[in-house]
Amino acid sequence: MSRVRSRGMRPSRRVAVASVVLSIGTWYATGSAQSPIAFGTPTTQVPQPGGTVHAVPGSRAQGWLAQGRSEVLARHGIVATSDPLAAQAGVEILRKGGNAIDAAVAAAAVLDVTSQNDTGIGGDLFAIVYVAHERKLYALNSAGWAPAGWTPQFFTDTLGLKAVPASGVNAATVPGAISGYDALLGRFGTMTFAETFARAARIAEEGWGQAERRHGDLLRVVAQLRADPDSTATFLQAGQAPDLYRIIRNPGLAKALRLIQKDGRDAFYRGDIASAIVAKIRAGGGVMSASDLAEFRSEWTEPIATSYHGYDVFQLPPPGQGFAALEMLNILEVCVPKLGMNLAELGPSSPMYWHLMVEAKKLAYADLHAYNADPAFADVPVARLISKSHAAELCGRIDVNRASGTAASTGVDGGTIYLSAADRWGNMVSLVHSVFSVYGSRATVPPYGFVLQNRGAAFSLNPKSPNLVAPHKRPFHTIIAGFVMKDGQPLMAFGNMGGTVQPETHAQHMVNMIDHGMNVQMTSDAARFTHAHATNVLSLEPQLFALVGAALRRKGHVVQSAPGNAVGGYQGILFTPDGTMPGPTFDKRWADEDRPVNGVYRAGSDHRKDGQAVGW
The missing domain is CATH 1.10.246.130 (Gamma-glutamyltranspeptidase, large (L) subunit, C-terminal domain)
Known part of the structure; x- marks a missing residue:
């Protein structure tokens, strides 16, 4: 039981896990030749079976023996991300002749599909780009700004709050990610949204497997997602988190990505997606307007x-x-x-x-x-x-x-994705992209299947703070x-x-x-x-x-x-x-x-x- 307590679980959770461990121990005592979780298959009793296995890790044969894996070496191009599907999407673009900027956008777009616990098209991004033929570094700030109606009085007097909320539509500033992709592709890319978003849209339509870490994140916020009917419909099944390894699909998000492939950033900031964002926020008592979206631009x-x-x-x-x-x-x-x-x-x-x-x-x-x-x-x-x-x-x-x-x-505090990419011409990209908290604001935009970030929660309502909320101001950013x-x-x-x-x-x-x-x-x-x-x-x-x-x-x-x-x-x-x-x-x-x-x-x-x- 001491091992279970060290993980910081609530008492009820400790009891549940302890019961599972005891039941497996009892099962082993029978002398059966097969585990009830063979091949790490999750069950109702053991939704994340890896935590019940008692073993010690092996070691490498050379170098620092505790190193988990070797470095990956390559010369034509390379991509490193927190999701294999995203990394492979980036390399696919490199193989087709795209550069590191194209690859970074393609990889990030896949993460927008598979990793909405951390990121999404409703989030923000920052990037540093090394442009080889100029021998120069560029920095891109694509943090979204506050709606024009966000004054301290809006939160204190209209909403009766003492702080900007951490969830819900009044936590969401204008999403900056799609504008950031557009700025990257428009200035340094060789491909368009049609090409760089193709893999992400296909994955959203066909589905992907629910991985362990993202499954764990989803389990932690089920109650918060249930508070928003659109989030419930998008991310939960019968009101519960889908099982580990279950195939997940997001046809609404696929539709949004297809619109962006066709119409570019305007689909998001001026078109149907923009209208859906405003409708979602206004329905929840927010004040974001069409002009807040249409006027937004990333900054080099x-x-x-x-x-x-x-x-x-x-x-x-x-x-x-x-x-x-x-x-x-x-x-x-x-x-x-x-x-x-x-x-x-x-x-x-x-x-x-x-x-x-x-x-x-x-x-x-x-x-x-x-x-x-x-x-x-x-x-x-x-x-x-x-x-x-x-x-x-x-x-x-x-x-x-x-x-x-x-x-x-x-x-x-919040989560994020970070990725890096490099190509055969020497261009290199360092990119970070986030919806802030796990599943951001937990408010999902219908019918397009993406959560809005909750970056507004980082603003202050203290008049003496340099981070005091104000119209079209960007909040303190962690990424x-x-x-x-x-x-x-x-x-x-x-x-x-x-x-x-x-x-x-x-x-x-x-x-x-x-x-x-x-x-x-x-x-x-x-x-x-x-x-x-x-x-x-x-x-x-x-x-x-x-x-x-x-x-x-x-x-x-x-x-x-x-x-x-x-x-x-x-x-x-x-x-x-x-x-x-x-x-x-x-x-x-x-x-x-x-x-x-x-x-x-x-x-x-x-x-x-x-x-x-x-x-x-």
């Missing part, structure tokens, strides 16, 4: 960056939270030596190593919560916050012997996409889905690979931490907790063991040149020839999610 912006031990790490500017990852890296680079220590020498088995990582995170997130907002409405001093001098000013606040406190902050360059050459597209954990995990991956020499798969397989700013609770994955938890508790950390879903999911693609050229280089002579990039792409994908890296 300049990425922000800092140098970490000679590597240039890039993020998107606010309202995304990427600057916190850069600030955390600066604090580690500047302050750890001032404290007489070295992260590489300490290593990830040292309690002091994790103490320094967590304390740097707290300082970076304190600035994040104090300043982050839509820069069109608030002065966000990004240049100062990501400067080495600012990091130096913070060093004195790190006590090597004692954990610090955190100021209270509130907010809704971020990362990119690394070295000596002016592109090196790596990477990211880590998972709500508020994203900046702290970006920093952990950079330290893993730059300070410790981990490869692009190993960094994912290594244990991670996440720290909750609002509660000051530090969560460590189980084996890391067993290794350093007690020592960190002695330093004053409130520390607990947490399963892998707490630290999100990573994808990454690294370019390694062949030695004759410094980086992936566009050559006009190769534009119409089937030649590989002048080097090799190496990719990793997180075992905590459902996906994979695929190349050719």
